[in-house]
Amino acid sequence: MHKSKQIIVIVLVVALMGVLLAQPIKGLIKQDKAEQAEQQATNNASNAEVNLASVSIVAKQGLDASLVKQIADIEQALPGSTGTDRLTLLKKLAGHWDDVAKPAPLGFSYEEIANLDPTYENWLKAGDAFTAAYENLQDTVVAPALTQHAQKAYQKALDLNSKSLDAKTGLGTAIVNGGGAPMQGIAVLMEVVKEDPKNLKANMNLGMFSMRSRQFDKAVDRFKTVLEIKPSAEAWFYLATSYENIGLKAEAIKSFQESKKIAADPSLSQFIDRKVDELSK
Template structure:
């Protein structure tokens, strides 16, 4: 779950609510994997068009113009150019599933590593926001299809391996994802994404002391990671480490002027 990610979780009270509603199966413990209930929410199944009412009008107009050109284009190079441009506009509008769909269309005509990565990344971003169980499975599979092709050629891409790992933790084989994250940390003990995601997974399973340990590692190596600092404070709070929680929330307050974050911090402090 990339900061991106991660994975894609806003900071604040709303963020914490979203965190615990995400449909994931987890987690990082010595015994194995703990299954959590999944939240289901009906979402359209079509990968394209489902977001268009939310797209900015100027971007939508550009997309529609390019779509007309795309569907009537016989030249392979021009077709790829139009498809890539549509995908980029959807990505710009944070409509990641539609971006992935058009990157895929470009791949049908011309395959290269850069486009494979863009396609996998677009589907991963869409995956991090998905709530419908069937859609989660589909987007996870799409992510793995494209990013694994990059990893086959360049196994050292730990950033992509972390993303692939996160698609497994909500699958029927969640331990594979945990194992991959541990492999990332074996190769790079300071890996920001892997440490963050292991902390998030521990939070999701209610292992707050373990989550705190992960976030402590994260902020030790990456002190500017605001999400990590915030979730460290929350982990202290939930694990009843009151003094540490007060100190850590104070540190978060000193790191940002964002009113949503500050409001969330104050809410926690009032409960201490």
């Protein structure tokens, strides 16, 4: 993982802990100025309709001027386009948003692509982009709208490929995060792990949802499974926090240290050092 992406991941991990456990942890690792500006702009635009145009305005902030012009030129050409020409423009637009890792406009771009070319792959890409978007913007009021779009996209993908565990995992996760019927979403994820016990995404999300409901013993089992599949700083961090909440301090310390070792990020290291110091007393 490249360092810039690694730092973003760690910021999201700590931010998610604040949501999961209702604790003010997010501020422990500061966002850079570009992230803060994007977050504030998203909140400021929250009263407007959430669509490709509105999220594009936010996503363009801080981008290179030449890239902004390329994106704007495509957007200006879209209203008068139809058929194959429109599809080509949308794919170019999606490529730009993908290159700069802006999942909200990427999701809407793929949603438009899938409406014109309704394949399983296009709907899955839309769902995955919307998922990344609502996870990145979880503490803004636009997140619920993005979650609804994710649900729709994954359901469309499942309609085209009912055996897709990727689409089913995305749908279950979006249903839980949507807040309307969390147990329905959990049931969908349980179907996934029943068919594929080592499914990385399903186990990761079930672990996070176990933390949210403060079932930390269940969370421990899920994150241990995740780590057997693919060790990551996030999974070690969540496992450590789960151990901490059930009073297993030695295990928590070890897991925090493993998270620090993999991430190799100064901000996270400082946070973990404080946690280890607290747990060692």
